[in-house]
Amino acid sequence: MTFQIQAIDVGYLNLAGAANVFLIEGPDGFALIESGTATTWPELVSQLELRGVHPTQIMDLLLTHIHLDHAGAAGHFAAGDSRVWVHTFGVAHLIDPTKLIASSRRVHGEMYERFYGDLWPTPQSQALAVSDGQKISAAGLQFLAIETPGHARHHHAWLLEHAHERHVFVGDALGIAVPNSDFISIPTPPPEFDPLAWKHSLQRLRDDAPTHLWLTHGGLQSSNAPDALRFIDRVQERLQEECALLQKFSAAIIASGARESSAYEHALKNAIQEYKNWLHPKAITAGVSPQHVDQFLGDYFLRMNLQGALRHASARA
Ligand SMILES: [Zn+2]
Structure with missing residues (x-):
């Protein structure tokens, strides 16, 4: 069971290195972790096509949470028949994004139109609820959902295991690695930021013994267990x-x-x-x-x- 992971920079905020999605090719096709925003959709489509993949080939989209830099193009994928996997608390917001859009407009103000854009609704039959510890099959691989609240209440990291490798797609649970630096920035947006829950989530990630840490904002940050733990320690200090x-x-x-x-x-x-x-x-x-x-x-x-x-x-x- 082999697979290939590619980080794709979607050009979020028109900045290189600001946000990735992760394309995973497994024995049964393609899965994607995170969708980018609605406004980065055209860039994502061309990046996928450069790799010989059409968006409709993404059968499964796995989200870490529903903030728009992670889930803003979920509806675009759903329009092409992708299944969208998301925390139980996020499902209703994908099916009817009205409240999520209003809340994002409040949080992001004038930046909203430029950098986010409206999330399209995902049909109910394609919005699939995931709970803590659930394993889902995508691209012929197994992904384990690890509930990691703190940045958001409805946050999952996704674990993909292979031989001695433990790849964890951490969403925002390990902050933002600012490009070309050693700096980790901690995003604490409303309405669900919770410092204590976040601290527990860091412990949870440690317990899962990751080797590869994939940050939506920052890309791959470690490729062995000691480096992964060191990185989590640094996040803990910053947090x-x-x-x-x-x-x-x-x-x-x-x-x-x-x-x-x-x-x-x-x-x-x-x-x-x-x-x-x-x-x-x-x-x-x-x-x-x-x-x-x-x-x-x-x-x-x-x-x-x-x-x-x-x-x-x-x-x-
Ligand atoms: Zn977020």
């Missing part, structure tokens, strides 16, 4: 420091006044500035180019992270 800071910021913002009051907005603005002052030098030290600092860790990203932390803090209050 811890990021969460501590975000918690401090959100407490201050919440204490400043009612939501949308001018005091609150002022506190939010200050927090973004402080966050930036803390994060950017760290990223630069880890080799992130000044241009990539702006593109990957700009105000838009920091604001999104803060909104996620605020949402989490106020849900618990």
Whole structure:
């Protein structure tokens, strides 16, 4: 049972290295992990065709979660008859994406039209619910779903085993590896970011003894077990420091006044500035180019992270 894995850069945010999908050729054909966004669909189609694959040959699309950089073109694949496998909590949103679109528009603001675009509905018969520990067959291979909440409540990593290799497609559970650097960025968007659940998910990934870690944002990060564990340790460190800071910021913002009051907005603005002052030098030290600092860790990203932390803090209050 051999297979081949290819990372395909879909050109998300018009940035090289910002997001991948993974094409897997097995004994029975092709499977794809992640779909890219609706706006990266044309690029993905041409990338697939360069590899001699037509989108309708993708019989199974496996999603890690339904954020639009991972699932935004799911409906495009479904229109070509692909089965779409997704966490139980995500199924309804693929069948009727109205709420997901509204929520993404809120989170991404003016960036939505440029970089995301509307998710097409997936017919009910093709939207298949997956739960923790379930094995699904695709391309003549077996993929195991590992529930890994934290970045999102409805998040799965997918494990593909072969001989001594354990390939894990981790979605966003191990953050974002910023291209050409040693920096791992931690995306904590609303509405489901949960620091404690995330920490447990890292342990879960360790327990699964991965060799190959495939990050949607960053591609292949290890090809043996010790490197994989080291990478997870680094994510853990980054997660811890990021969460501590975000918690401090959100407490201050919440204490400043009612939501949308001018005091609150002022506190939010200050927090973004402080966050930036803390994060950017760290990223630069880890080799992130000044241009990539702006593109990957700009105000838009920091604001999104803060909104996620605020949402989490106020849900618990
Ligand atoms: Zn995500």
